Amino acid sequence: MSTTKLELHGLSKTYSSKGAAAKVIENVTLTASEGEFVSIIGPSGCGKSTLFHIIGGITEPTAGKVMLDGKEITGSKGLISYMPQQPALFPWRTILDNVIMGQELAGSPKKEAREAAREWLAKAGLQGYEKAYPHMLSGGMQQRAAFIRALLSPREVMCLDEPFGALDALTRQDMQSWLLDIWENNKRTVLFITHSIEEALFLSDKIVLLSRKPTHVLKELVVPLPRPRQEEVVNDPVFLELKQHIYGLMKQEQRHN
Ligand SMILES: Nc1ncnc2c1ncn2[C@@H]1O[C@H](COP(=O)(O)OP(=O)(O)OP(=O)(O)O)[C@@H](O)[C@H]1O
Ligand SMILES: [Mg+2]
Incomplete structure (x- = not known):
């Protein structure tokens, strides 16, 4: 299967209602390369789902562009595979x-x-x-x-908004291993929103940390753990070190609230 690159360039979003403007996203730029697994972590309410709505063409950005394979697709629907936060069956x-x-x-x-x-x-x-x-x-x-x-x-690009949020810990672990196995055998470009640092580390090539609202990219971290990954990878010193590092950064971000 061929794979596709997704790029977000300088995305901003301000919601306005009844004369009041609420800035949610401020100048977010990020790339998911062909076949790359990218996780997004950010405080609750910072604008992660809004970002996916913009990628999916459901919400218009106030500024910025969405590019798929070098072509601008801002505002176009139906080009990516999208799993919303609430399973909309x-x-x-x-x-x-x-x-x-x-x-x-x-x-x-x-x-x-x-x-x-x-x-x-x-x-x-x-x-x-x-x-x-x-x-x-x-x-x-x-x-x-x-x-x-x-x-x-x-579709070549999958956007998954906390797909395992409603699962119990064991089922969640099973689903993660299962997803990883599918993805490692059939690389698609994935953007994955999660609140779990461990889940992001287990699955991803790259983790994007977002700030609180109005959200911007705080940091991008490459996960240098070899693949295929097994569940035991959670005990790897590199995994543990990165986990501590991300916890520290996100705690610091929360303290600014
Ligand atoms: N249609 C809308 N009109 C006005 N404000 C909105 C709209 N949709 C979202 N918001 C606001 O934008 C902010 C970001 O919401 P969003 O759902 O993107 O957050 P999130 O990062 O996905 O949060 P969570 O981690 O809790 O899922 C919130 O303050 C929310 O109230
Ligand atoms: Mg959300």
Whole structure:
């Protein structure tokens, strides 16, 4: 599979309502290279989801550009695979029909889409739920289904907004290892929002730390841990050192509040 580069250039966003202006994003520039796994960490409410809405063309930036493979795509919808923070499954569609939506929109043959979807649902522990409706699944199961939908959407860049936030610790660990395995065998460009420093270190090539609102890039850190990564990597001295370093930086940022 070919991969694609995503660039954000000087993005800013100010929301205005009833004459009051709220600056949320201030001059964010960052790049996810072809096949790179980039995590974004930042204080709650700093503007991470807003950043993804801008990338997805749902929200217009006040300034700046979004570039995909060197072409400007600011304001264009449907070019990236996006998993929103709240798993937005359509309640009137079965799990299987929810999962194949990205493929459907791209015009893939339905039979093949369904076959692939069944396979992936089984790998995510959702076998037997193909014909169920979203309300019959737990929050974590819905999140897994939404994740599979993003994964199967035939787009080169995936933007995942805290995809494992609603999962218990063990399932979350399983899903991380599972995602890592898929990604290492099938490199796609990924932007991944998380509040977990460990999750970011385990998965990423690069971690972007964002400031509090109005958010800007505080620091970019390369994660020099070799791949493929195993769960034991969390005990690696490099992992532990980076973890302490990031905790320190984010604590400092919080203290400024
Ligand atoms: N449509 C909107 N109109 C006005 N303000 C908004 C809108 N959407 C988001 N905001 C504000 O922008 C700020 C950033 O919100 P956003 O959801 O991007 O934060 P976040 O970093 O994703 O937070 P979290 O980590 O809690 O998910 C918040 O103060 C929020 O109130
Ligand atoms: Mg958010």
